[in-house]
Amino acid sequence: MRHNNKSLIVLPAALLAAAAVTPAQAATLDDVKSSGEFTCGVSTGLTGFSSPDENGKWTGIDVEVCRAVAAAVLGDPEKVVFSPLTAKERFTALQSGEVDVLSRNTTWTATRDNSLGLNFTGVNFYDGQGFLVRKDLGVKSATELDGASVCVQSGTTTELNLADYFKSHDMQFQQVAFDTSDQSAQGFDSGRCDVLTSDSSQLAALRLQLADPEGVVILPERISKEPLGPVVRQGDDQWFNIVKWSLFAMLDAEELGVTSENVDEMRDNPPNPDVARLLGKDGNFGEQMGISNDWAYNIVKMVGNYGEVFERTVGMDSPMELERGINALWTEGGIQYAPPVR
Amino acid sequence: MLRPSTTLPRRGRGPLWRNPAIRALIVQAVLFLALAFFVGYLVHNTLVNLEARGIHTGFGFLEGRAGFAIPQTLIEYTSDSTYGKTFVIGLLNTLLVSALGIVAATIIGFLVGIARLSPNWLLARLATIYVEAFRNIPLLVQILFWYYAVLRALPSPRQSLSLFDAFFFNVRGMVMPDPQPLEGFSATPWALLIAIAAAILFGLFAKRRQANTGQALPVYWIGTAIIIGLPLIVFLATGLPLEWVIPEMTGFNFRGGINILPELLALWLALSIYTAAFIAEIVRSGILSVSHGQTEAARSLSLPEAITLRKIVIPQAMRVIVPQMTSQYLNLIKNSSLATAIGYPDLVAVFAGTTLNQTGQAIEIIAMTMAVYLVISLTVSFLMNLYNARTLLKER
Numbered sequence: 131m132r133h134n135n136k137s138l139i140v141l142p143a144a145l146l147a148a149a150a151v152t153p154a155q156a157a158t159l160d161d162v163k164s165s166g167e168f169t170c171g172v173s174t175g176l177t178g179f180s181s182p183d184e185n186g187k188w189t190g191i192d193v194e195v196c197r198a199v200a201a202a203v204l205g206d207p208e209k210v211v212f213s214p215l216t217a218k219e220r221f222t223a224l225q226s227g228e229v230d231v232l233s234r235n236t237t238w239t240a241t242r243d244n245s246l247g248l249n250f251t252g253v254n255f256y257d258g259q260g261f262l263v264r265k266d267l268g269v270k271s272a273t274e275l276d277g278a279s280v281c282v283q284s285g286t287t288t289e290l291n292l293a294d295y296f297k298s299h300d301m302q303f304q305q306v307a308f309d310t311s312d313q314s315a316q317g318f319d320s321g322r323c324d325v326l327t328s329d330s331s332q333l334a335a336l337r338l339q340l341a342d343p344e345g346v347v348i349l350p351e352r353i354s355k356e357p358l359g360p361v362v363r364q365g366d367d368q369w370f371n372i373v374k375w376s377l378f379a380m381l382d383a384e385e386l387g388v389t390s391e392n393v394d395e396m397r398d399n400p401p402n403p404d405v406a407r408l409l410g411k412d413g414n415f416g417e418q419m420g421i422s423n424d425w426a427y428n429i430v431k432m433v434g435n436y437g438e439v440f441e442r443t444v445g446m447d448s449p450m451e452l453e454r455g456i457n458a459l460w461t462e463g464g465i466q467y468a469p470p471v472r
Numbered sequence: 473m474l475r476p477s478t479t480l481p482r483r484g485r486g487p488l489w490r491n492p493a494i495r496a497l498i499v500q501a502v503l504f505l506a507l508a509f510f511v512g513y514l515v516h517n518t519l520v521n522l523e524a525r526g527i528h529t530g531f532g533f534l535e536g537r538a539g540f541a542i543p544q545t546l547i548e549y550t551s552d553s554t555y556g557k558t559f560v561i562g563l564l565n566t567l568l569v570s571a572l573g574i575v576a577a578t579i580i581g582f583l584v585g586i587a588r589l590s591p592n593w594l595l596a597r598l599a600t601i602y603v604e605a606f607r608n609i610p611l612l613v614q615i616l617f618w619y620y621a622v623l624r625a626l627p628s629p630r631q632s633l634s635l636f637d638a639f640f641f642n643v644r645g646m647v648m649p650d651p652q653p654l655e656g657f658s659a660t661p662w663a664l665l666i667a668i669a670a671a672i673l674f675g676l677f678a679k680r681r682q683a684n685t686g687q688a689l690p691v692y693w694i695g696t697a698i699i700i701g702l703p704l705i706v707f708l709a710t711g712l713p714l715e716w717v718i719p720e721m722t723g724f725n726f727r728g729g730i731n732i733l734p735e736l737l738a739l740w741l742a743l744s745i746y747t748a749a750f751i752a753e754i755v756r757s758g759i760l761s762v763s764h765g766q767t768e769a770a771r772s773l774s775l776p777e778a779i780t781l782r783k784i785v786i787p788q789a790m791r792v793i794v795p796q797m798t799s800q801y802l803n804l805i806k807n808s809s810l811a812t813a814i815g816y817p818d819l820v821a822v823f824a825g826t827t828l829n830q831t832g833q834a835i836e837i838i839a840m841t842m843a844v845y846l847v848i849s850l851t852v853s854f855l856m857n858l859y860n861a862r863t864l865l866k867e868r
Contacts, residue, residue, distance in 0.1 A: 217829065218825055218826075218828070218829045221829070221832055222834050225525065225527060225832075225834075241830075241831075241832070242832070245527070245528040245831075245832060246527060246832040247522075247525040247526040247527035275724075276723065277722070277723045277724045277725050277727065278723075278724040278725070279644060279724065279725060284815070284821070284825055284826045284829070285825060285826050285828075285829030285830065286829075289540045289541075289826065289830075290539045290540055290830070292540075292541070293539055293540050293541045293551035294539065294551070296541075297550075297551060297552075303541070304543055304644075304725065304731075305540075305541040305542070305543050306543060306735075306815060307543070307815050307817070307821075307826065308815045309812065309813075309815070309825075313815070317815075320624045320643060321628045321643045321644075322624070322643055322644060322734070324724045324725075363525065364525060364526040365524065365525060365526065
């Protein structure tokens with residue numbers, strides 16, 4: 131009894147001491163280096179962006195960003211643990227530290243950048259919201275959709291754009307919101323909705339899952355800007371820079387003509403000073419970020435440049451067969467543009 | 473002989489901690505302080521960490537414009553309404569499906585529970601199969617079954633199954649005529665209120681008359697006649713002041729009429745049928761708990777079977793049934809949050825789902841959602857306890 135009394139008095143004192151310790155900002159890079167891997171939040175399965183193939187290996191343009199970061203930091207693109215997240219779960223997972231990078235077709239918006247404690251590191255895919263309908267409805271434009279039922283994934287910017295678009299065009303609609311994009315595609319397929327809406331690239335992917343992919347059409351309107359990119363937590367600038375520059379390195383490599391095929395040759399005999407700096411022959415650009423100087427070499431060698439990744443995952447070499455469009459480099463008429471390595 | 477006072481601790485003597493009463497008080501006070509401090513520490517730590525991570529906190533977000541649509545709203549809502557309004561909409565949708573579910577589950581449960589005790593072999597076996605099948609399949613699976621396997625198999629709106637060309641069933645749910653009150657309609661609800669009051673008064677009168685003279689009046693039949701008859705007469709006398717808006721197929725969907733979402737139907741069916749299986753067992757156990765001697769005594773007084781059931785068996789069975797029914801009702805309300813699996817816009821799907829995701833205020837929203845379920849459940853529990861206190865065995 132006496133012993134118990136003592137321990138009860140000691141407890142508050144211990145708590146007081148614990149409260150005095152303010153939580154330190156974790157250096158993600160140190161944690162990643164010591165554990166030898168990091169966790170990347172991806173979608174629960176979206177063809178072209180992040181989905182597991184028949185062998186369980188994750189593929190897609192968002193997945194390749196995670197691999198590029200792993201190649202830059204750890205020298206091995208396979209040292210990534212992929213964590214599939216729904217649209218609703220994604221930000222909480224990143225905020226709480228469950229994932230270190232969120233690369234999950236996530237739209238860069240003011241609210242997300244400013245009030246959620248998150249930082250967008252760049253744009254790996256410029257997208258816009260579109261509508262998908264059955265061909266036999268004979269609809270040619272989104273302005274003819276008055277009164278339609280629309281399937282949408284809940285907790286997305288898509289849901290907000292949808293309400294804004296119909297309101298500004300003075301049209302009625304009935305929303306049917308599901309947790310995953312798979313469910314919304316299934317809802318469209320079963321006739322629960324007349325229209326399926328999402329980012330147009332997602333529509334191209336979801337179309338492949340429908341019972342009759344040839345019987346549907348994506349309407350010409352793009353009703354929103356959807357810049358999709360990787361996200362990290364605020365308060366760790368070093369990690370923020372690494373993820374940001376991993377993406378830039380892929381873009382710069384494409385611009386400089388460095389591919390996974392010719393990267394060794396390019397490093398041994400750099401054709402110009404830009405290539406020499408990018409591939410670590412000149413300067414210490416990797417060390418400035420706290421990683422090795424052959425960071426960009428590793429990315430291009432092990433993952434590829436932006437153009438290679440695009441064609442392999444969503445472009446002409448993939449089932450989605452998307453055009454580069456505005457995702458072409460600025461030198462090719464698109465808007466993909468990365469700051470120089472110097 | 474020992475005097476009692478010598479065995480008690482003497483007050484005012486020796487140090488305080490020798491006194492067990494004071495010692496117990498000190499221990500409890502210290503424990504309480506430690507607990508309060510611990511909770512305070514958790515709250516403080518959370519706030520510090522949120523601040524450090526640049527995450528905004530507070531309930532100011534409730535004033536912001538929601539910007540998204542909700543398919544089923546019992547009160548006026550547009551995408552220009554506030555996030556606070558989405559909370560109310562979600563809450564009302566939860567209450568709607570819970571109330572519908574509780575009514576249906578109670579009716580089905582009572583019928584099945586009584587059927588299980590029926591001397592009819594086939595009826596009793598069917599009721600047993602019902603109970604065993606539905607209470608042993610997980611609720612989520614049942615919801616998905618009704619939604620995907622049953623309601624998704626219905627035809628498209630253009631090929632709707634129709635009933636009297638006024639009710640339409642299709643893959644987008646059920647559309648039915650919408651009654652629009654015209655001038656003079658307000659007399660009918662008043663007539664209904666008056667009729668209900670009259671029926672209650674008549675019931676009291678009949679009870680007193682029976683107590684005084686021993687003569688029973690057919691209270692149920694006369695009461696029902698008053699409640700249905702009076703409003704009907706008023707409704708006819710004021711010249712049928714009700715216009716039915718018949719749904720019409722235009723463009724993509726039906727226009728006009730009331731649309732009942734398939735998500736609501738699926739959730740309602742699954743919740744009612746699942747919970748009814750448990751209620752049936754509770755009803756059966758309640759009826760079996762009434763000793764057979766009671767029934768025999770009633771028979772020996774030559775009371776009819778119906779009176780025996782209504783006046784002897786059920787009132788006594790209710791004492792066993794009511795407390796267990798409370799838990800089933802609470803389960804049903806909490807289970808309605810599975811709505812999110814099929815996209816029914818309940819509190820969890822709308823507020824703890826979409827609103828949470830659009831604002832990122834996870835801690836505030838989850839706390840509000842948990843508080844709501846707690847309040848609803850405690851209220852139901854309180855009401856059922858009141859009813860239970862009334863039906864308890866009265867010791868005289």
